[in-house]
Amino acid sequence: MPEQNKTINQQLENNFMYHAPKEGQPEKYEAIRAKVKELAYLIEEVCPNSRERSVAITNLETAMFWANASIARN
Template sequence: MKEQIEKAFNIRSVSPEQAARAMDVKVEIKNVAHVIDDNAPNSREKALALTKLEEAWFWALAAISREESEDTK
């Protein structure tokens, strides 16, 4: 468990390739957020949908930044 905690709270630098992939994900999630904002009335449900997209962005970024290269496996 200690190793998992250290991994979860470690600050990582990302490679240019990882940064580019993270930006691709961000752009698409942001586009979906705008579609929801433009089409759904202001409501608790809309706020939750946008929050879940923000969570998806954070988890995607974590997945990209935490990936291990073939050299470190």
């Protein structure tokens, strides 16, 4: 198998496996979640109820997911 395929396969295996929390990780997840939630409440408070506000909240959820995935996978 070419080296590039081996690297891609290793990345896929890592991305699609369960990552049990390691020491210190739950605290990091909670810190990210708290800050994202704080911003979500601000957006709900100052932005009119609209599609744009909904998209902003969805993107906060996405950012939280990827930040937590970064911690879990690396």
